[in-house]
Amino acid sequence: MRIKNKISISLATLFAAGLLLKGCTKTELVTDPNYPAVETVLNNATKEQINQLGVGVQSVMRNGLSANYxxxxxxxxxxxxxxxxxxxxxxxxxxxxxxxxxGLMMGWYSAASQTRRRAEILHQSAEKSSALSDAEKLAVKGFVKTVQAYVMLNAANMAYSKGIRTSFTDLRVPGDMLKPGCFSTYEQSLAYIKQLVEDGNAALKTGSNTFPFPMTAGWAGFETPEKFGKFNRAVAARVAMYQKDWAALSSALNESFINETGSMDAGPKFTYSTTANDATNPFFQNENATNVTTLVQVNFVPEAEAGDKRVFGLPRNKKDGTAKVKQRTNPLAPTGFPLMPYEVQMFETISSPVGIIRNEELLLMKAEAAMQSNDLDEAVRILNIVRDAAGLNDYAGAVTSDAVLDELLNQRRYGLFMEGHRWFDMRRYDRLSTLPKDNAEHQVWTEFPRLLSEVDWDSKYPCN
Known part of the structure; x- marks a missing residue:
């Protein structure tokens, strides 16, 4: 059965710009041609409307992922x-x-901001709906706050010192639609995101046993509030890592879906399909394309450890492949760059799912927490689990803080390739200056600029 979508709205700020939610069955996401006004769901939404809004948020949560990564x-x-x-x-x-x-590079910002707003509409609609029990409303709140934390952490890391708006227009206050809050510092942004994810965790623990909307196929194993709470804790672990709160990181990981004997790829996934109006996998690309393609930076393969299946195994665009890159038949490069003989090949088909947070990342965070707590033997033990899965022998280097950190960052480089981590890892360890430059004119940015429309908005309507 196809579950139809709900709402579309145009508001004046990026946080409320064009709202188009997608609905789905358990396995597909599709867009409904009918767009009722937002008031129809904010004022005593029906169970069906909540159902469709919940599925819609799952759909738009994928937006901006390609730009982020x-x-x-x-x-x-x-x-x-x-x-x-x-x-x-x-x-x-x-x-x-x-x-x-x-320009072209700023889509990640509006995608995150719009998803946050759309999730808030779901939350407020549920709060005002007589069709839901109090326990179901808490389950919705837990889902919403977790989604908001996930997408806004992505945005905060891209913006860095430029920050994000940690308050935005309040749907419950008449006339407040055009009053977004001020931009916060990076540290304030992280504190805001931590509050979101902790509020979500509390609500998930006290809410109903099921969500009042279906969860799409990619959330198999995380489809109930209790199970979704393990994803919440994985997001909380990410937040704690960026806050350098190693005790909180360890605590969150213990409640997440981390599994030392499990698959590195275990975890929730964004699903894609060729169904009309659904999205296809934004990272899939045909082999040896010459017009538009994502090439692998020239240092990546030569600096990989011999035998690493993530680099030298059968490419993932082949069934059961493990390598995330593949050698091209014809090296390619923009003018002024060295020829690049490898391209990204991480997905078998245009409908392949994309991991949201994977077990491999959780294990690497556990190793980092141990290293930062000066338990270097434990850090090495966890790193060896990741190395073993990649077909590598146990770590044989020095067991010192500097050496283990180098190994950790190297495993994150190859294990989490093209998953939105490398730039931020090098920045948080003050190593941006060590990243390679393919051209003497190049430089490594610390952050993205603030979106021009936001600058223009604040110039005309200063925040307070």
Whole structure:
């Protein structure tokens, strides 16, 4: 059965710009051609409307993922995005020209902000609905706060010192639609995100046993509030890592879905399909494409450890493959770059799912928490689990803080390739200056600029 979608709304700020929610069955996401006004769901929404809004939020949660991973991957020197007719991708991201704050690279910001707002509409609709029990309303709140924390952490890491707005228009206050809050510092942004994820965790623990909307197929194993709470704790672990709160990181991991004997790929997934109006996998690309393709930065393969299946195994675009890159038949490069003989090949088909947070990441966070707590033997033990899964022998280097940190960052480099981590890892350990530059004119950016429309908005309507 196809579950139809709900609402579309146009508001004046990026946090409330064009609302288009997608609905789905348990396995597909589709768009409904009917767009009732937002008031129809904010005022005593029906169970069916809550059902559809919940599925819609799951759909839009995927938005901006490609920009997050690919643009940060370019700046973090994992990849070079090549477009034969558009030089701005490699010029701006690799640093020979400033990033245009009103240009091609800023879609991640509006995607996160709009998803946060759409999730808030679901939350407020549930709160005002007589069709839901108090326990169901808490389950919705837990889901919403977790989604908001996930997407806004992605945005905060891209913006860094530019920050995010940690308050935005209040749907419950008449006339407040055009009053977004001020931008916060990075540290304040992380504190806000931590509050979101902790509020979500509390609500999930006290709410109903099921969500009042269906969860899509990618959430198998996380489809109830209790099970979804393990994803919440994984997001909380990410937040704690960026806050350098190692005790909180360890605590969150213990309540997450981390599994030392499990698959590195275990975890919830974003699903895609070729169903009309659904999204296809944004990272899938045909082999040896010459017009638009994501190339692997020239240092990545030569600096990999011999035998690493994540690099030298059968490519993931082949069934049961493990390598995330594949050698091209024809090396390619933008003008002024060295020829790049490898391309990204992480997915078998255009409908392949994409992991949201994987067990491999959780294990690497556990190793980092141990290292930061000066338990180097424990850090090495966890790192060896990751190395073993990659086909590598146990770590044989020095067991010192510096050496184990180098190994940790190396495992994150190859284990979490093109998953939105490398740039941020090097920044939080003050190693951006060590990232390679393919051209003497290049530089490594610390952060993205603030979106031009936000600058213009604050210029006309100063926040308070």
């Amino acid at each position: 690919t643009w940060s991957g370019c700046i973090g020197r994992e990849v070079v995005y090549y477009a034969s007719t558009e030089s701005r991708f490699h010029e701006e991201l690799q640093g020979s020209k400033p990033i245009d704050p009103g």
